[in-house]
Amino acid sequence: MDRSEHSMYTLFEQLGLAGSDQEIVDFVAQYGPLPREVALADAPFWNRAQAQFLREEIAKDGDWAELVDELDALLRK
Template sequence: MNGLRPAMTSLFEQLGLDSGEAAITEFIGTHQLDAGTLITQATYWSEAQRQFLEEKIRSDGEWAIVVDQLNEALHEDSLK
């Protein structure tokens, strides 16, 4: 990534999803998870996407931070 820190747009690109700001906002709004569902357990991920997310979480590096941010965003409704 040319030394740049991963960002949400980069994560969406890596997942093969539209990485535009509006698309990210829509994805998060329409893919909310209940409090008991881990991000890697969401039924909408392909196996490759699930493996990517699991690998980045385990790596505990900069990508893990971005995945955690996505995780928090996908659980926003369950916190209300």
């Protein structure tokens, strides 16, 4: 089990994305707002591996689930 502390920065790294504060802000500005009817993992901007990771973490309520939910909320604003 991964016991490291997770942050939005490390979530972005896990997804293979740049994760500085500004890069996260830019990502949210570029891809948000995500329509309510589109599940986060089904958004067209993820590659297959990213979408699978997001689905798995939410489905198993994994270590990253809280941050995935936070990212989802950021993209809905």
